[in-house]
Amino acid sequence: MKAPLPTVKRGPLYMRILREYQQNGIEWISATDIASRFKLTPIQVRKDLALTGVAGTPKKGFQVDELLIALQEFLGWNNTNEAFLVGAGALGSALLGHKGFADHGLSIVAAFDTDPDIIGTEIHGTKIMDISSLKPLVKRMGIKIGIITVPAVFAQATAELLVDAGIKGIWNFTSAKLKLPDNIIVHREELAAGFAVLSAKISKLENLT
Amino acid sequence: MKAPLPTVKRGPLYMRILREYQQNGIEWISATDIASRFKLTPIQVRKDLALTGVAGTPKKGFQVDELLIALQEFLGWNNTNEAFLVGAGALGSALLGHKGFADHGLSIVAAFDTDPDIIGTEIHGTKIMDISSLKPLVKRMGIKIGIITVPAVFAQATAELLVDAGIKGIWNFTSAKLKLPDNIIVHREELAAGFAVLSAKISKLENLT
DNA sequence: TATATATCGATATTCGCATATCGATATATT
DNA sequence: AATATATCGATATGCGAATATCGATATATA
Secondary structure, eight states: OOOOHHHHHHHHHHHHHHHHHHHTTOOEEOHHHHHHHTTOOHHHHHHHHHTTTOOOBTTTBEEHHHHHHHHHHHTTTTTOOEEEEEOOSHHHHHHHHOHHHHHHTOEEEEEEESOTTTTTOEETTEEEEEGGGHHHHHHHHTOOEEEEOSOGGGHHHHHHHHHHHTOOEEEEOSSOOOOOOTTSEEEEOOHHHHHHHHHHHHHSOOOOO | OOOOHHHHHHHHHHHHHHHHHHHTTOOEEOHHHHHHHTTOOHHHHHHHHHTTTOOOBTTTBEEHHHHHHHHHHHTTTTTOOEEEEEOOSHHHHHHHHOHHHHHHTOEEEEEEESOTTTTTOEETTEEEEEGGGHHHHHHHHTOOEEEEOSOGGGHHHHHHHHHHHTOOEEEEOSSOOOOOOTTSEEEEOOHHHHHHHHHHHHHSOOOOO
């Protein structure tokens, strides 16, 4: 199944509103509803949803439960919605406490650090463990995603450790460029990009979608 | 000047490597250098840099100092590289401590909250102030960007307060959809999107750029 | 001085995604 | 039962950005 990248990126939005509808006991949702909720057109939403394979019914829309399951499947969240986090500093702690993730069904199931002062403590309900215990846990729990929020200088070493432990994908919050085997998927979160878009839009008042 | 959105997004990457070169006293940088540093092609980098108006010289590349200034101008960072942050919770604190921003020349010059226990304290060198003092400061300092890291339920009220104070652009880290006047630029940071891309790439082993 | 090479920069092509159009259909309404 | 309407879903169009191609040029090297 081929999946357009922008569609995948919008996936979490759909997940959120669907969960909300589900919790409120609403059975049907239309592409128009979703579009008005975010800044999208109904057509775009329909095209995205079409990729999941679910069929809507005219005048009512899509069945919330059915769509939710299909989307989850489509996004691959049946297998890979759990992650380990390494580096329980400021940013790491924030991610651990970030409500948004739970809303989408994603969960950071464990966090690791090297600082003895932090190890053993709990941050937002997640116990911080010694990094030496990471490898066996990855195998045992079948975790595929690792989140790196260590200082940039340690990023490469951390990444290698994760790969060695069997991690398949890495979410890199540092500014370091990681050199890893090709079969490892790396995604770098570029926080500054958001800032750039914002200030560019302000300084030149033009429509950059 | 028309600015392709993806180019703007890559801007911070260029800024980072340029600053690094500058600090190391390297005078010239080629598109090939930059491309190999990130996951880009030299052609793409050249096209981006062409928009700044600077000319490179064959066999050497671009002059670091000149390019840095031009890029800064191009991204509009001469005027709008300062921001206020509202909501000094977990995520807010993390952003305050995020070294990455300083590396790019962006700065969060002040932070605000409503919690009396937090007001007056310092987080990563930034003093947390009472939100009531926000409005006069925005005017006095000419700040144009506001960062919202409050709980989602308070997002709308916070945004309105910022707009009332004279803020032109808002960086929204909550999941709330903000209803604001059209002339206000809003950028929502969707953290979960990164996770979605990553897990999609892992579960279907396909090339989603 | 002559030649090789790395890089720039312009043009052309391709690709992917967003947007528009329109017929089909199921529900609600009268 | 007949009609109106909201929505889906397929096809077609258009746009923006990535990629490829190739000549020009300045530096380094022999």
